[in-house]
Amino acid sequence: MSAPDAVVRKLVRARMELVLAHPFFGAMALRLIPIDDAGCRDMWTDGVRLGYNPLALAARSEEDIAALLAHEILHLACEHHLRRKDRDPALWNKACDLAIAALLVESGFTLPRGHPFEATQAGKPAEAIYAALTGDIEQRHGGGGSQKAKASAVPAETAPGGGDGDTPFAGAPTDPKAAPPGADFSSATRQRQSASGKKDGDGRPGDTSSRSVGEVRDHPDLDGERQESERRDLTEKLRQDVNQSRRAAAAMGNMPAGLERFLVELARPKLDWATLLRRFILARAVSDYSWSPPSRRHVHMGLYLPSPRSMTLGDVVLAIDTSGSVDEALLAAFYAELSAILDVCDTRLLVYCCDAAVGEARIFTRIDPPPAFVPTGGGGTDFRPVFAKVEADGLNPACLIYCTDLACDRFPAEPPYPVLWAVPATAQGQPPFGDVLRFP
Numbered sequence: 290m291s292a293p294d295a296v297v298r299k300l301v302r303a304r305m306e307l308v309l310a311h312p313f314f315g316a317m318a319l320r321l322i323p324i325d326d327a328g329c330r331d332m333w334t335d336g337v338r339l340g341y342n343p344l345a346l347a348a349r350s351e352e353d354i355a356a357l358l359a360h361e362i363l364h365l366a367c368e369h370h371l372r373r374k375d376r377d378p379a380l381w382n383k384a385c386d387l388a389i390a391a392l393l394v395e396s397g398f399t400l401p402r403g404h405p406f407e408a409t410q411a412g413k414p415a416e417a418i419y420a421a422l423t424g425d426i427e428q429r430h431g432g433g434g435s436q437k438a439k440a441s442a443v444p445a446e447t448a449p450g451g452g453d454g455d456t457p458f459a460g461a462p463t464d465p466k467a468a469p470p471g472a473d474f475s476s477a478t479r480q481r482q483s484a485s486g487k488k489d490g491d492g493r494p495g496d497t498s499s500r501s502v503g504e505v506r507d508h509p510d511l512d513g514e515r516q517e518s519e520r521r522d523l524t525e526k527l528r529q530d531v532n533q534s535r536r537a538a539a540a541m542g543n544m545p546a547g548l549e550r551f552l553v554e555l556a557r558p559k560l561d562w563a564t565l566l567r568r569f570i571l572a573r574a575v576s577d578y579s580w581s582p583p584s585r586r587h588v589h590m591g592l593y594l595p596s597p598r599s600m601t602l603g604d605v606v607l608a609i610d611t612s613g614s615v616d617e618a619l620l621a622a623f624y625a626e627l628s629a630i631l632d633v634c635d636t637r638l639l640v641y642c643c644d645a646a647v648g649e650a651r652i653f654t655r656i657d658p659p660p661a662f663v664p665t666g667g668g669g670t671d672f673r674p675v676f677a678k679v680e681a682d683g684l685n686p687a688c689l690i691y692c693t694d695l696a697c698d699r700f701p702a703e704p705p706y707p708v709l710w711a712v713p714a715t716a717q718g719q720p721p722f723g724d725v726l727r728f729p
Contacts, residue, residue, distance in 0.1 A: 293325070293343050295347070296341075296343040296346050296347050297343075299346060299347075299351055299354060300323065300341060300346060300354060302351050303351045303352075303354035303355040303358060304318050304319070304355075304358060306351065306352075306355045307355055307358060307359065307362075310397075310543075311355075311359065311396070311397065311398075311538075311543070312534075312537060312538040312541050312543050312544075313362075313534050313535055313537075313538035313543075313544055313545075313548070314358065314359045314362045314396075316533070316534035316537055316538070317362045317365065317366065317530070317531070317534050318339070318358050318361075318362055320530060321334060321336075321337070321338060321339035321361075322337065322338045322339065323338075323339050323341065324338050324339065324340045324341070325340075325341065325343060326340035326341060326342060327342055327343065327344065328342075329341070329342050329345075329504065330342065330345065330504065331345040331346065331349075331357065331502065331503060331504075332345075332346070332357050332358075332361060332502075332503040332504070333361070333503060333504035333505065333506055334361040334364065334365060334370070334503070334504075334505060334506070335370055335505075335506040335507060335508055335509055336365055336370045336371070336508045336523070336527065337508070337509060339358075339361065349401075349402070352399065353399075353401050353402060355398070356393070356398040356399055356400065356401045357401045357502065357503050359393060359396065359398050360386075360389065360393055360398075360401060360404070360502060360503050361503045361505070363389040363392060363393055363396075364385055364389065364503070364505040365505075365527065365531075366531055366548075366552060366555075367385070367388065367389060367415070367555070368524060368527060368555070369381075369385040369388075369415060369505045370505050370506060370507055370508050371507075371508055371511065371520050371523055371524055371527070372415070372416070373507055376419055378506075380419060380422055380423065381415070381419055381505075382504055382505060383405060383422060384415045384416075384418040384419035384422055385415045385505055386404065386405050386502055387405055387406070387407055387410040387413075387415075387418050388410065388413060388414060388415040388418055390404060390405065390406045390407075390410075390411070391406075391408075391411035391412065392547065392548060392551060395545060395547040395548070396545040396547070396548050397545065401502055401503075403502050404502045405502070414714075416714065417714060417715045420715050421715070508523055510523060511523070528556050531552060531556070532552075532556070535549065535552055562726055562727065562728050562729070565726055566627070566690075566709075566711070566726060569688065569707075569709050569724065569726070570602070570605065570634075570687075570688065571634070573602060573603070573687040573688050573707065574601065574602040574634055574687075601634065601635045601636070602634040602635065602636035602687050603636065603685070603686055603687030604636065604637050604638075604639055604684055604685075604686040604687060605636055605637070605638050605639070605686060605687055605688055605689075605690070606639050606641065606650075606675075606679055606684065606686045606688070606689040606690070607627070607638060607639070607640045607641070607689075607690050607692065608640075608641045608642075608643055608647075608675040608689060608690070608691040608692065608693075609640065609641070609642050609643070609692050609693075610643065610644070610670060610691070610692060610693035610694065611642045611643065611644050612644045612645075612670040612696070627690075634655070635655060636654070636655070636687070637652055637653070637654055638652070638653040638654070639651070639652055639684070639686070640652075640653065641675050641678060641679075643671075643672075643674055643675045644670060644671070645670065645671045645674070646671075646674055647674035647675050647677075647678045650678075650682070670693070670696055670697035670699075671697060671699045672691065672693070672697055672699055672700050672701065673699055673700070673701045675689075675691070676689075676701040676704055677701070679704075680704075685705075685706065686706050687706070687707075688706060688707040688708070688709060689704070689706060689707070689708050689709070690708075690709045690711055691708065691709070691710050691711065691723075692711045692712075693710065693711070693712060693716075694712055694713055694715075694716045695710065695712050695716045695717065695718045695720065696716075696718075698718070700720060700721050700722075703721070703722040703723075707723070707724075708720075708722060708723030708724070709723060709724050709725075709726055710723055710724070710725045710726065711726045711728065712725060712726070712727055712728070713727070713728050714727045714728060714729055
């Protein structure tokens with residue numbers, strides 16, 4: 290048998306292993322068209338094709354190839370080939386690899402040799418990881434990055450706790466809280482028997498496989514001015530395929546619980562932050578009705594009902610974290626939407642600027658121009674002073690909205706009024722009370 294034929298056989302058996310042992314991944318893999326591509330580093334997919342380098346795969350075991358295939362399938366299931374937009378392709382690939390590493394292990398696979406892993410990135414979306422990686426690069430170019438930045442995104446061979454290339458899972462997470470719910474990383478250290486019962490290699494350090502891992506490329510239909518509309522159509526079609534594969538695997542009793550939760554959450558319709566902000570505030574408003582004129586919506590049915598005349602709302606408190614972590618672009622977008630909401634409500638907006646201390650409130654009403662000012666401050670962060678100030682001023686607001694990056698763990702006791710934490714999408718942590726609204 291020639292070398293190319295041997296590689297094809299190895300790839301076919303690895304794909305069959307997915308079909309038998311991991312039906313979700315197997316069903317998704319069967320939708321891809323295999324392409325011999327000696328120009329790629331090891332493997333890639335764009336949602337239509339599966340490119341592979343025969344020389345790179347010849348140096349990998351079937352188990353490693355199966356994990357590499359599963360890696361590519363997770364890129365598709367996470368819609369990474371539809372979400373890059375104008376981001377740097379190489380850095381986007383690294384961010385996507387870090388985003389799926391823990392999910393791949395939780396699904397029962399050993400990380401392929403060369404797969405980057407960082408426990409602190411587990412459970413984060415690729416966009417947030419990309420932003421962090423971009424910051425690390427800028428920090429290094431600006432005069433040397435921190436030790437933490439230099440240690441990020443280490444490959445599996447050199448991850449802490451790892452060894453050479455035959456380590457089943459090099460670099461187990463050091464912080465269990467960073468892993469997805471239900472993840473069992475200990476299971477990744479046990480060798481699995483191939484579904485085919487055979488292996489074409491042991492994946493030892495003598496192998497010559499690339500230290501990089503499978504690439505995700507943009508879907509071939511994402512080009513030109515049609516990109517946004519095409520992305521929506523392709524996303525809808527992809528989610529149909531994912532749901533079919535997910536249901537088939539669930540019917541066989543072999544669908545990883547963590548992956549199931551992740552895919553269901555990913556497919557759940559998302560509302561934009563402006564809609565969520567509007568709903569949060571207007572849910573606290575009280576409508577004033579009038580019989581003159583009656584509601585036109587019901588007159589044709591012979592029903593004469595009052596029509597809404599105005600909406601009244603108690604005081605709305607806006608607290609702004611001025612520690613320097615909330616940028617002006619975020620505040621400008623927030624102000625614009627908040628002003629539009631308050632335009633339809635008869636209320637007062639009390640704005641407090643706070644870092645480690647809180648200043649006096651600036652008060653705005655619907656007849657005032659939209660609040661457009663640069664907050665003063667820049668010290669440390671403490672969430673308690675604002676809530677204490679609201680109580681000291683004798684206020685009983687309809688709600689309090691705190692614009693911050695959550696880079697603080699000093700919270701007060703839960704107040705008797707609703708609280709909304711407006712935070713950037715990259716913010717970490719979870720407040721002990723209130724709702725969280727994440728901005729893109």
